[in-house]
Structure formats: structure tokens, C-alpha cells
Amino acid sequence: MQNTLIIAGKEFRSYFGSAIAYIFLVVFLVLTSVLFFELQKFFVVGQATMRDFFGLVPVLFLFFIPAVSMRMWAEERKMGTLETLMTLPVRSWEVVTGKFLASFLFLVMTIALTLPLPIIIASLGNLDTGAIIGGYLGLILLGGSYLAIGLWTSSMTENQIVAFIGSFVICLVLFLVGVDIVLTSLPRWIIPFMKGLSLGSHFSSIERGVIDSRDIIYYLSVIGFFLFLNVRSVESSRGK
Amino acid sequence: MIEVRNLTKRFGATVALDSVSFDVAGGEVLGLLGPNGAGKSTALRVITCYIPADGGSVRVADHDTMTQSVEVRRQIGYLPENAPLYMDMGVIEYLEFIGKIRNLNGPRRASRLDEMIEVCGLSRMTHRMIGTLSKGYRQRLGLAQALIHDPPVLILDEPTTGLDPNQIIEIRELIKRIGEEKTIILSTHILPEVETTCSRVLIINEGRIVASGTAEELAGQAAGDQKTFVTFKGSAETIEPALRECEIITDLSLIESAQGKVRYAIGSNKEEPEETLFNLAVQNKWTLTELRREAVSLEQIFTRLTTQEPIES
């Protein structure tokens, strides 16, 4: 546990060691704000709701999060630092959780920086606080799942671009399998199964402000499952 | 301290290590010598628990690398080939990180850190980002990282590559100094390095051990190969028959015959044939202008062992 925190600290600092973190943050915040206010014609409609925001961010996350996670293992492989890291007296799961924790913290920070949006909107009318809390909780859980997937794909390659594309595709597929347009083209019996599996359909129920423990457990299991795969893939290239 | 038993490692069809066994006693500095692709790095990676073996076992300080890997890794300081480091970290920041992971806390970490900077000659680089360091300084930082927790076992994969001649001497001295109290395995293809720093040498080729012993022992094994060079004034017709009659000469070859001089390379069954050869020249009233025995260098042993059939030591 101690080691997890040490590694998380090092990884988190390394985000800010380069300009990349700041660029990510700025691009993400500018994009969400511009898309939110411009495309959604927020001021024209004048509704005090965040529905559009919570519809938009999961899509932006599909690009944003794989970009955050792509280098975390691939770079270690490419630079050979994996060898120094994995011959330190740390367990694989400690390194995996450390890296996840650092990127998760970065994600939460990014999401927190969008909080001025609901505050502005709240000043314009009555806002459904429950839906906002649910939406933000959903974003954090969904983002965490994307991150776990991204870290896993990053651990299997030394090429960051491959890691990016891999996690983008997996996240996209897992998000889309629960979307209505996709579901209508499928046989009926498979629909509940697909909905159960989809990162998207669990999100849409949380986002309505219905915080169901099953949805939370679902996301936590997805995160746990991919972190487990990550430990396996790191161990398969070394001793225990 | 380190026990390697029947260690085998394959990469697909390549057999990187083929049933290698050796021991390293506490306080010993073992040099692993071999040409490119011999399996040196692979052996070190198995010992440091980076990659698992396909067969055989390795024990470090009485811990098995497969079942007690974290314990083994605690005992070891490791400098991998080419000293891989995080380019976007600062020198101090990096050592702090390693120190924390190595469970050094509070004033002990600070004092070890200062000591490493001092010992590895990094004091002028403390404010730098690792990415801006020269190859030699990265190597030093890699060494500092390996030494920071004062490990009983040190594994160094080609510690002096990329260093300038002055740095090479400094690092060798450092290794020698550290080696007085620690168990060290280092790999290299630079022969003088093992002669100056190692108490024992292991020559490996194509995944097998082809020779082992101290540098002198290895040279002794090859004593039969040593040549003595002599040059006499005179002609081959008068000198050669007398040389052929001499009992201690087992091998005679004319190298040069010019300007009234003849030069021979002589193989002898005597370890120091100079005196006999000198007396022979005096008896026959030949003028001797050269008498020089060329000891077999580790280089020659190395070349012979790694280009011919493996010889059991």
C-alpha cells in the first residue's frame, strides 16, 4: 500500500513534469465549454439543465482518456525503465494500482475543473442537484473504467499510438453496445445482456440521478477486471 | 551468496542460456565475460527477477527468485544495460523516488542520497533533468540508484559502456572499493576490466560457460600457447638445426629472415624458456638481438574460447 502511494505520487508528478498535462487540461476544458455553450445553444434555449453536458463528456472521454493512459506502460517498455521498476522490491499489483491511482486523480481533477459550469447554470434557474451529483459520479466511474482499459492496453505494447487506438476501440465498443440504435438491430434476448455489459447504459441511469448500487458495482467490477488483466500482462513478461 | 543451478532460458528458438550453473561467494566480484548475444544480460535479468527462468533455479542470499522474489529484490542493487532512467525526472527527484521505494526514510534517506551523489560524482548534476544528462552521467546515476539502499548484492550489466577513459577508471575504482564488502556480478566485453576489478571470471558463449577461474588461472590454463620470440644474427641454415635439437623447444617457426638476421617464434614445454635459449646462443656464439616471451593475454583466451568448440574448464 505504501508502495502504491509512492508510485502514484511519482506518476502524478510526472504528468505535470511535461507540458502534456496542461495541454490536455486546457484542450479538454475549452472543448467542453465551447461545445456545451455553442453547439447546444444553451443560451437560446435557456434551460437550467446539464443533460447535454453529460451526453457530451463521455464522448470526449473516448479520445481524452486513452491519450492520458497511453504512455503509462508503453513508455516504460520503450525506454527500458520497466526493467529498473520491476526489479525494485514492489509487487506488480502495487505498481498497477499506483499508476491507476495517479491517472484517476488526474481525471478527477480534470472533471472538478468543469464544476463552474453547473454553478453558472444554477444561477440561471432551478437546477436538479441530484442529477448533477449523479452525473458527476457517473463521469468519474465511467472515466475510471476507460482508464483501467487504457492502462491495460498500454501494458501490452511499447507503442503509445497502438495503446491509444486499442483502448479507444475497446472503450467505444463497450460504450456503444448499450446504445438504443445499436440495440434495435439485435435479437431481443440479447438486449438485457448487452445493456448489462455496456459502459453507456449504466451511465445513462446514473446520470438521471438514480444512483443504484448495481451500477456502481458494475463500474467498480470493470475497473477491477481490467486492473487484474493489467497485473497479468505485466507479470507475463517477468517473474512473480 | 548467489547460487545458479542448471539455469535455462529460451526465447522462441533461441537458447539464451543452456543449463548454466555457478556460485558466487559473499565478497566476491565475479566478471561475466562473453561476446554479443552470449547470454550475459539474460543471466543477470533472471538473477534480478526481471524475467523468469524456463528451467533451473537461482537463489540469492538464501531466497529463491521464483517464490521469494520481493525478498531477493530487496537484497539486490541492479544497474541494467544502458542504465534506463525516467528522462522527465530530476536527478534528486529520481533518487528520492528510489530511496522511498527502497524503504529509506527520514534523515537516513537524506544522508544516503548525499552519500550517493558524493560517491558517484553527481554533485554538479543535482539540479538537472535526467534527459539532459550525458551518457556517462546517466550511467553514474544508474549506479547511484543501485547503491542507495546499501545492498549486499550488486548486479551491474556493462557498467562502463559509454564512459570516457577517465570515467572508466573512476568507476572501476569505485567498483573495486565497493567490492571489498559486497558481492558483485558485472558483465562486460572489455577484458582489462575483469583483470582490474574482478576476483573471478566466467566466460560464457552461446549460453554456456566455457571457462571459469581467476584471470591468472585462465592465463595459466593456456600457458602451452605462449610464444617466445628470438632473433639471431646469422642464417637459417646454420641456426635452425641446432634449435631443432634443443629439447625444450616443442614448436619452431621461422617468422622473418632478412638483413642477415633470422626471427623465430618458439613454443616451449618450459614455462620460462629464456635462460635455456640465452645459453644456447652463448654456446653457439650467435648474436642474440631479441629474446622476448609473450604471455598469453586474457584476450587470446577469450578469442580462442569463444570462437572454437567449447572447452570444459
Ligand SMILES: Nc1ncnc2c1ncn2[C@@H]1O[C@H](COP(=O)(O)OP(=O)(O)OP(=O)(O)O)[C@@H](O)[C@H]1O
Ligand atoms: N526479449 C528477447 N526476445 C528474444 N530474444 C532475446 C530476448 N532477449 C535476449 N534474446 C536473445 O538471447 C540471446 C542472449 O542475449 P543477451 O542479451 O543475454 O546477450 P548479451 O550477452 O547480454 O549480449 P550483449 O553483449 O550484446 O549485451 C541473444 O541471442 C538474444 O538475441
Ligand SMILES: [Mg+2]
Ligand atoms: Mg547484454
